[in-house]
Amino acid sequence: MSDGSNLEISADGIAALNSPDIDWWEMFADDAFLASPYEKLSVIREKAPVQFDPVSGIYFVLGYPEYKKMALSTDMGRDTRLWSGGWYNPENKKADPVGYELYNTIQPQMTNANAPHHRRMRDVYEKAFRRTDIQALIPMIEDECRKILDTLPFEQSFNFMQTVADPLSRNISKRIFNIPKSMDADLARWVDALSVIGNVIIAPQQKQDALKALTEFRNYVRERMASGIDDPNDGFFGATIKAYTDGVMDEDECLNNLMTLISGGIATATLLGNGLLTLLRHPDQFELLRRNPELMETAIEEMLRFEPGCSFILRVAIDDYQCGDVLIPQGALAIGLVTAIGRDPRTYKDPDRFDVTRYPNPHVVFGVGAHICIGKALVRLTARVLFNALMDRFGRIELAGEPEWWKHRADQHGLNALPITLGNA
Numbered sequence: 001m002s003d004g005s006n007l008e009i010s011a012d013g014i015a016a017l018n019s020p021d022i023d024w025w026e027m028f029a030d031d032a033f034l035a036s037p038y039e040k041l042s043v044i045r046e047k048a049p050v051q052f053d054p055v056s057g058i059y060f061v062l063g064y065p066e067y068k069k070m071a072l073s074t075d076m077g078r079d080t081r082l083w084s085g086g087w088y089n090p091e092n093k094k095a096d097p098v099g100y101e102l103y104n105t106i107q108p109q110m111t112n113a114n115a116p117h118h119r120r121m122r123d124v125y126e127k128a129f130r131r132t133d134i135q136a137l138i139p140m141i142e143d144e145c146r147k148i149l150d151t152l153p154f155e156q157s158f159n160f161m162q163t164v165a166d167p168l169s170r171n172i173s174k175r176i177f178n179i180p181k182s183m184d185a186d187l188a189r190w191v192d193a194l195s196v197i198g199n200v201i202i203a204p205q206q207k208q209d210a211l212k213a214l215t216e217f218r219n220y221v222r223e224r225m226a227s228g229i230d231d232p233n234d235g236f237f238g239a240t241i242k243a244y245t246d247g248v249m250d251e252d253e254c255l256n257n258l259m260t261l262i263s264g265g266i267a268t269a270t271l272l273g274n275g276l277l278t279l280l281r282h283p284d285q286f287e288l289l290r291r292n293p294e295l296m297e298t299a300i301e302e303m304l305r306f307e308p309g310c311s312f313i314l315r316v317a318i319d320d321y322q323c324g325d326v327l328i329p330q331g332a333l334a335i336g337l338v339t340a341i342g343r344d345p346r347t348y349k350d351p352d353r354f355d356v357t358r359y360p361n362p363h364v365v366f367g368v369g370a371h372i373c374i375g376k377a378l379v380r381l382t383a384r385v386l387f388n389a390l391m392d393r394f395g396r397i398e399l400a401g402e403p404e405w406w407k408h409r410a411d412q413h414g415l416n417a418l419p420i421t422l423g424n425a
């Protein structure tokens with residue numbers, strides 16, 4: 001790599017050279033691929049469900065059974081310090097001090113921890129995010145939906161992402177974490193600058209911007225924790241303060257976990273946008289759902305599978321790991337390609353068909369195993385409340401122009417613009 005990123009990797013320890021003909025990183029930067037990666041990835045998966053990129057030294061997992069086994073294996077973890085060619089490598093520390101500081105500051109948190117530290121931190125938050133406990137948030141989510149739907153124009157096109165999906169996700173996250181409206185601009189800037197980290201390969205300027213955002217975001221969370229404005233027995237700040245005073249988490253772990261939870265909430269917008277677009281592109285399925293609202297649960301799972309909001313899920317080999325036919329050596333980075341895994345014909349009958357009745361639908365959009373997305377029940381609930389409210393109010397929802405997909409993120413798959421028009425049936 002020549003971008004000065006933390007991925008200057010030697011070819012040592014290469015176990016297989018499955019895909020020297022694919023320029024993975026050029027593909028991940030291609031606008032057409034980012035808008036619709038499915039066909040290209042199917043062709044690549046057909047060749048082999050696990051592939052090695054000799055340029056970056058990264059393993060790509062495109063097959064469903066291979067990914068699922070890997071995500072459940074204790075030989076594959078999330079601690080990126082174990083990635084021998086990555087940011088924590090002593091050579092890289094000298095060559096890329098900004099990248100090192102960025103990753104080192106953000107490292108201590110449940111997302112990046114292996115057992116037993118992962119469980120120690122996850123236990124602080126897990127109960128509050130369970131499906132049963134999340135039900136208490138229904139009135140608040142309904143209230144936030146209603147406030148936005150009340151303002152929507154009739155028979156006039158508007159950008160669903162800017163007007164509904166993004167503000168709704170942000171507002172719900174702000175309500176849950178008790179963040180005032182005055183923080184809107186800062187929060188949006190921080191989340192945007194930090195979102196590039198998941199891309200794995202990032203440019204030097206992006207690292208500088210992300211480090212600045214990280215410092216500011218952490219300062220805000222630190223001040224919130226220190227000010228004690230939250231009841232220590234209530235809410236996520238309270239639970240974090242209690243974990244800190246009980247010695248369960250140190251200060252860095254508290255700050256980073258809270259930041260990830262706040263930013264994670266905003267990711268809900270990908271399901272709202274990708275899901276609505278998919279319904280609009282499949283009018284027969286949209287009509288079936290309208291006539292049978294009890295299909296909402298299976299429909300949401302199918303939206304998650306068909307146009308997933310997340311594209312990369314990372315693992316680092318704690319030990320040598322046999323992934324399908326490929327040996328992933330200790331210290332190597334593997335990336336599960338969600339957009340390929342969800343269309344694997346070995347798991348899904350007719351994978352390119354969008355079917356709101358599909359069941360079972362064991363998609364991996366939220367991951368699998370110990371690190372499975374803690375916010376998944378909240379995401380599903382938000383989508384259910386919003387789609388029900390939209391269909392109740394508007395007999396006609398139509399696409400009003402070309403959607404515009406994100407062009408700057410390979411690790412996530414979401415929309416900048418989704419022009420729609422609302423009206424009566």
Ligand code: HEM
Pocket residue numbers: 071110111112122260261262264265266267268269270271309310313314364365366367368369370371372373374375376378379
């Ligand atoms: C459509 C929206 C979302 C998608 C597609 C998504 C996807 C994911 C994925 C793929 C993982 C990693 C799983 C793994 O490594 O095996 C994850 C983890 C996580 N997500 Fe989400 N997520 C979403 C929304 C949320 C929300 C709303 C929150 C918080 C309120 C959240 C908080 C987290 C946290 C804290 C983790 C780390 C869990 C752990 O390591 O134990 N996510 N998510």
